[in-house]
Structure formats: C-alpha cells, structure tokens
Amino acid sequence: DQQVKQNSPSLSVQEGRISILNCDYTNSMFDYFLWYKKYPAEGPTFLISISSIKDKNEDGRFTVFLNKSAKHLSLHIVPSQPGDSAVYFCAASHSYQGAQKLVFGQGTRLTINP
Amino acid sequence: DTGVSQDPRHKITKRGQNVTFRCDPISEHNRLYWYRQTLGQGPEFLTYFQNEAQLEKSRLLSDRFSAERPKGSFSTLEIQRTEQGDSAMYLCASSLVLAGYRRSYNEQFFGPGTRLTVL
Numbered sequence: 462d463q464q465v466k467q468n469s470p471s472l473s474v475q476e477g478r479i480s481i482l483n484c485d486y487t488n489s490m491f492d493y494f495l496w497y498k499k500y501p502a503e504g505p506t507f508l509i510s511i512s513s514i515k516d517k518n519e520d521g522r523f524t525v526f527l528n529k530s531a532k533h534l535s536l537h538i539v540p541s542q543p544g545d546s547a548v549y550f551c552a553a554s555h556s557y558q559g560a561q562k563l564v565f566g567q568g569t570r571l572t573i574n575p
Numbered sequence: 576d577t578g579v580s581q582d583p584r585h586k587i588t589k590r591g592q593n594v595t596f597r598c599d600p601i602s603e604h605n606r607l608y609w610y611r612q613t614l615g616q617g618p619e620f621l622t623y624f625q626n627e628a629q630l631e632k633s634r635l636l637s638d639r640f641s642a643e644r645p646k647g648s649f650s651t652l653e654i655q656r657t658e659q660g661d662s663a664m665y666l667c668a669s670s671l672v673l674a675g676y677r678r679s680y681n682e683q684f685f686g687p688g689t690r691l692t693v694l
Binding site: 495 | 579615620630672682684
C-alpha cells in the first residue's frame with residue numbers, strides 16, 4: 462500500500478512563476494514531513510521539513526504547507542529558477558522513538574522553463 | 576567534504592555473483608539507514624542501525640542481503656547470489672537522534688548512492 466502519494470509525475474513551470482508540488486498521505490501516525498530534491502545520479506538532498514504541530518514552514522523561496530485534516534502537504538517554490546529543475550520527493554515519518562524511517566512518495570519531476 | 580559518502584558509485588555484476596557496498600556516514604551521526612530506489616519510485620527503507628546495532632529490517636531485505644556496521648562507524652551492505660531484480664540504486668543516509676528524547680525529528684542526509692546493474 463502506498464502510504465505517501467505524489468499524484469503528479471511531472472510539472473512544468475515558467476521561470477519566475479510559482480511551482481506547487483503536492484503530496485497526500487494515508488497514515489495518520491505520520492507527524493513529520495520532509496521534502497527532498499534529487500538530481501540525476503545524485504542522492505536526495507534535504508530541502509525543508511514540517512512537524513504536525515505546524516501548518517506552515519518557510520525557508521527562503523521554499524514554503525511547505527500541511528493540512529492535517531486532509532492529510533495533504535504541498536511545497537511552494539517562489540520564484541522558480543532553472544536550477545530548481547529536478548525530481549522532488551515528499552517523505553513522511555513518525556517522530557517517536559523507533560526507526561523513524563522515511564516513507565517516500567513516487568516523486569514529481571519539476572521542469573522550469575526559461 | 577563532511578557529507579555521506581558511498582563506494583562504489585556504480586557496480587555492474589553478473590547474476591549469481593556477490594557484491595558489497597560501503598557507506599561512510601556523517602561522523603557524528605549515530606543512525607545509519609539503507610534504502611533502495613528503483614526506476615520511477617521513491618526510495619524504500621531496507622534497514623537501519625543505531626550505532627553498531629541493527630534494529631530493524633524491512634521485508635524487502637531477503638536472506639541474501641546482509642548489512643553490518645562494525646564499531647558504529649561505516650556500514651557495508653552485501654548482496655549474495657545477485658538476481659536481476661536486485662538492480663537498483665542503493666542509498667545510504669545518516670542522522671543524529673538524541674538519546675533520552677521521547678520524540679525526535681529525524682532529518683536524514685543521503686549519500687550519492689550506488690547504482691547496481693545485474694546482468
């Protein structure tokens with residue numbers, strides 16, 4: 462069962478505009494959410510995270526929004542830049558002691574057009 | 576460079592051969608994770624270590640897979656009698672989880688991965 466889903470395999474956005482990447486989860490025990498960015502032939506790079514006690518976290522051009530009732534989170538990138546072109550993965554975990562393993566979505570390939 | 580490193584970056588092997596991968600985590604990190612990523616999918620958890628102890632293994636980790644983390648520093652992942660279905664990117668990640676805290680937000684840092692191709 463896919464506990465974390467990214468339903469858009471790809472997204473194309475004009476440079477300078479806003480990119481919005483979406484993610485849905487089913488496991489209500491998840492309380493910590495992360496976004497990773499991945500370039501080809503590299504490992505995922507951590508971007509931004511949010512705990513379930515918040516509904517928004519901002520870091521420069523990146524903002525993550527969490528809607529717990531809808532079990533939905535989104536990543537906003539404003540303004541989008543060509544270097545943002547990559548695959549973005551949403552991940553979720555449980556913050557209590559234990560494995561705290563990350564459960565990933567399938568990824569969304571973001572392309573920023575000049 | 577003080578990030579997570581993995582070696583080799585690429586490995587091509589014939590079906591039935593054994594392969595071993597190495598991961599060097601960020602030095603002060605006490606947790607080390609192995610994930611596997613196949614084409615079009617996100618990384619999937621395989622196993623993790625807290626210092627030198629292997630505390631959980633996924634159902635994805637068959638008996639042909641073994642992982643170690645002697646002395647709680649670097650880790651190795653060995654696959655015996657490789658099969659074509661083992662072809663994937665094997666990712667290592669590390670994190671610091673403070674003891675004594677009931678809740679910990681576990682930001683994991685990934686290495687570049689080892690791409691395995693089984694012919």
